[in-house]
Amino acid sequence: MKKDVNIDWSQLGFGYIKTDLRYISIWKDGKWDEGKLVEDNNITISEASTALHYGQQCFEGMKAYRTKNGDIQLFRPDQNAKRLNNSCKRILMPEIPEEKFIHACKQVIKANEAYVPPYGTGATLYLRPFVIGIGDNLGVRPAPEYMFCVFCSPVGPYFKGGMSPVNFVITQYDRAAPYGTGAAKVGGNYAGSLLPNSIAKSKGFADCIYLDPATHTKIEEVGAANFFGITHDDKFVTPISPSILPSITKYSLMHIAKHYLGLEVEERDVFIDKLDEFKEAGACGTAAVISPIGGIEYNNKLHVFYSETEVGPITQKLYDTLCGIQFGDIEGPEGWIVKVD
Known part of the structure; x- marks a missing residue:
């Protein structure tokens, strides 16, 4: 049965709307785990996490689009994966394998398909992948653990006027x-x-x-x-x-x-x-x-x-x-x- 999310797509601005599921994967002991979809949109991390104190975190922004025939597609996600990894390298965080990155995005889109706006509305499903340093740490150094997440939210135009000067x-x-x-x-x-x-x-x-x-x-x-x-x-x-x-x-x-x-x-x-x-x-x-x-x-x-x-x-x-x-x-x-x- 198709879910009805009861959203007025034409009135969407660029803001957060909680969707059903998001993806989380943890890096520990030198490797990423398989990752999973979770319902809770709150994350719990150590008070000593490097993301909180030393800004060891980065993110991406990308969109999923509904086509005229109802398909859903991503636009150049490999480039988002590359840019995220370049950001990770700059602040000494582990890279996300490109296949893992794209698979995570696809999982989140499929799990929240009801939130992908219909074709013709101008609205899209915005995805926010991010990586943060977590774990118990006090000195200025790379974190002992990392979290990679992807969540999504349906959005309209970023500026209120849309395509106007x-x-x-x-x-x-x-x-x-x-x-x-x-x-x-x-x-x-x-x-x-x-x-x-x-x-x-x-x-x-x-x-x-x-x-x-x-x-x-x-x-x-x-x-x-x-x-x-x-x-x-x-x-x-x-x-x-x-x-x-x-x-x-x-x-x-x-x-x-x-x-x-x-x-x-x-x-x-x-x-x-x-x-x-x-x-x-x-x-x-x-x-x-x-x-x-x-x-x-x-x-x-x-x-x-x-x-x-x-x-x-x-x-x-x-x-x-x-x-x-x-x-x-x-x-x-x-x-x-x-x-x-």
Whole structure:
């Protein structure tokens, strides 16, 4: 009998809804156990866990999509597995075998299939895999044990307006140090962003934009997303820096821009005082997909790109193509789509 979860899919925001089951696996004595699905959405760990005191933890964000014929599919989960393992390596946590990672995600999706939103609603099932250091420990050192978990929640758009332009403001705060953990998806990066995000929102902006920490002259990230711009001669440009989180959405858009839309693609420095080279701009990531940037405020002046109210045509094509692949309406490159069966 199919479960009825009684959710108004059209009204979903980006928030937590408890689902039925989640996956937990423990690393101890040098290896991961088989893992299991559990009902309880609370976890019990030692008060001395490194995750609590020294920030030894990382996470991923990914989505499951319902296609027109009712199938469920994942988008490039192997890339999430690789990025999680790169984060683990950066803070000395054991890696998750890619097969184990994808199998865990599939188990969670199948166990919570009723929560995968219907095709056409624009909503998706968001998955949050994470790894934390646990066990009794007091000194600054790697944990004696680790926990790998995957939970899920149905979500709507990350920004309230969905696919409509929003404005951002440059912050003087730094997101990451030049040789720090900016390229790893660790919680500390996000903890540090809460204050500048709050300040930006208090001024009426969707979020803030971080410049490079060394010179404060180049765009690095847009809140918790990656930046891209479309030049007047139709080049897709995105910043390059060792401090930027390598967004799977961004690299997918780079491929789509080149091979589906026929644009030139450049990964290079984007100087904050040269915004007028772009006719369109956007922020991209798993949660937001694409948020068109209406304008960026810098030195008390708002630079407007295509429009503060309308989405630029190339940004719209990028969004439509990416979502078309994710929801199964457009054929993606080989290996991008993994069916959940």
